[in-house]
Amino acid sequence: MPDLPDASTCYELLARMALIRRFEEEAGRQYQRAKAGGFLHLGIGEEATIVGTTSVMRDEDYLIGTYRTHGHAIARGTDPKRVMAELFGRVDGTSGGRGGSMHIFDRERRFMGGYGIVGGNLPIAAGLALSSEYKGEDAVTVCMLGDGASNTGNFGETMNLAALWQLPVFFLVENNLYGMGTSVERHSAQTDLSKKAEGYGIPGERIDGMDVIAVREGVAEGIRQAREERRPTILEAFTYRYRGHSAADPEVYREREEVEQWQRKDPIEAFARRCVEAGVLGEREVQEVRDKADEQVKAAVEFADSSPEPALDSLYENLYVVDSAAGWYAVDERSPEPHRGEREEESMPATARELAEAGAAYAGQPDGPRPNPAEHGDAQEGVEPEIAAEREEVED
Numbered sequence: 308m309p310d311l312p313d314a315s316t317c318y319e320l321l322a323r324m325a326l327i328r329r330f331e332e333e334a335g336r337q338y339q340r341a342k343a344g345g346f347l348h349l350g351i352g353e354e355a356t357i358v359g360t361t362s363v364m365r366d367e368d369y370l371i372g373t374y375r376t377h378g379h380a381i382a383r384g385t386d387p388k389r390v391m392a393e394l395f396g397r398v399d400g401t402s403g404g405r406g407g408s409m410h411i412f413d414r415e416r417r418f419m420g421g422y423g424i425v426g427g428n429l430p431i432a433a434g435l436a437l438s439s440e441y442k443g444e445d446a447v448t449v450c451m452l453g454d455g456a457s458n459t460g461n462f463g464e465t466m467n468l469a470a471l472w473q474l475p476v477f478f479l480v481e482n483n484l485y486g487m488g489t490s491v492e493r494h495s496a497q498t499d500l501s502k503k504a505e506g507y508g509i510p511g512e513r514i515d516g517m518d519v520i521a522v523r524e525g526v527a528e529g530i531r532q533a534r535e536e537r538r539p540t541i542l543e544a545f546t547y548r549y550r551g552h553s554a555a556d557p558e559v560y561r562e563r564e565e566v567e568q569w570q571r572k573d574p575i576e577a578f579a580r581r582c583v584e585a586g587v588l589g590e591r592e593v594q595e596v597r598d599k600a601d602e603q604v605k606a607a608v609e610f611a612d613s614s615p616e617p618a619l620d621s622l623y624e625n626l627y628v629v630d631s632a633a634g635w636y637a638v639d640e641r642s643p644e645p646h647r648g649e650r651e652e653e654s655m656p657a658t659a660r661e662l663a664e665a666g667a668a669y670a671g672q673p674d675g676p677r678p679n680p681a682e683h684g685d686a687q688e689g690v691e692p693e694i695a696a697e698r699e700e701v702e703d
């Protein structure tokens with residue numbers, strides 16, 4: 308077992324992990340109260356992997372993760388108040404309330420998100436590392452991904468370019484044994500994920516992701532190689548999420564005993580015990596850490612609750628779309644033509660209408676390449692009688 312660092316580092320590691328744990332427990336509660344909307348993926352149980360990694364990064368380094376990243380942002384130094392406000396969809400959130408749980412982002416702290424597409428963050432990580440290389444910066448990009456993401460095409464493409472261009476990037480697989488409800492054995496032909504990039508010239512190792520010190524040591528070396536030798540490597544950290552994949556997961560794919568078995572080696576409890584037994588921290592300090600986490604999370608909820616909703620008029624701000632199409636037309640089941648948004652002006656740019664008309668023409672083909680939403684459900688009510696009769700004939 309690797310040695311413990313000094314007392315103040317141990318205190319800090321414990322405090323970060325405890326804060327993230329409390330934050331996520333509360334986020335789950337707020338989601339059930341419908342204060343937080345959209346999807347919610349909790350990483351409870353994975354704190355040592357997250358905090359161990361960020362604790363050996365420099366401020367100038369980039370971190371990019373998945374959609375399970377409330378803890379990553381907090382570990383990087385983002386104010387929990389702003390993360391909670393983002394979950395609540397409020398203006399003081401990290402993305403102004405527009406991203407929600409899956410898209411936490413903090414450019415100032417070089418936390419580059421927050422991505423809903425599995426494996427979608429990998430090529431972006433290579434791009435970030437390429438930009439550091441190009442600008443002659445010392446920064447390393449740390450890319451965290453799930454076990455499931457190692458099966459995507461992006462994985463191979465990114466590993467290839469990272470090795471080929473000798474990019475200052477480091478990959479950490481948060482192997483929590485499942486991609487949604489599918490176990491690693493059922494989703495990956497190669498179950499030793501540390502070997503999965505070997506063919507591209509990227510070596511890997513496996514570590515205990517429940518041990519914050521083991522993670523620190525492994526990641527520190529990976530980052531060093533990326534920074535000093537321009538040699539990308541990959542670490543597979545074994546970890547576990549105690550909660551379901553997302554807030555709506557009946558968890559039929561695993562046994563209760565398996566969850567309990569992992570909970571017995573809880574990363575926070577185990578680390579606190581070890582620090583106390585080694586005489587590095589006292590029981591009083593451990594309790595202080597818990598109390599502070601409670602206070603911070605309580606303050607985060609109060610802050611988020613009192614932050615206003617974004618103004619309706621700001622709906623089109625920060626959208627990455629054809630810039631002349633600042634307006635919208637809906638193509639829906641009411642009738643085949645596009646419908647102008649209720650709040651739109653007559654003076655809306657022509658491009659918006661043209662795009663909507665093109666979409667309407669495409670969607671309006673009964674035998675077209677994709678199903679016409681107008682053919683389903685309540686939409687039938689609005690369909691012209693002769694068209695409806697024609698469709699019935701086809702269905703027969």
Ligand SMILES: Cc1ncc(C[n+]2csc(CCOP(=O)(O)OP(=O)(O)O)c2C)c(N)n1
Pocket residue numbers: 373375423424425426452453454455456457481483485486487552
């Ligand atoms: C490209 C893509 N395919 C499928 C999905 C649906 N999906 C969301 S999460 C997930 C599982 C990913 O598992 P893993 O990479 O192990 O990450 P974990 O959720 O365990 O942290 C899937 C398949 C998606 N979001 N994006």
Ligand SMILES: [Mg+2]
Pocket residue numbers: 453454455481482483484485486487
């Ligand atoms: Mg997984």
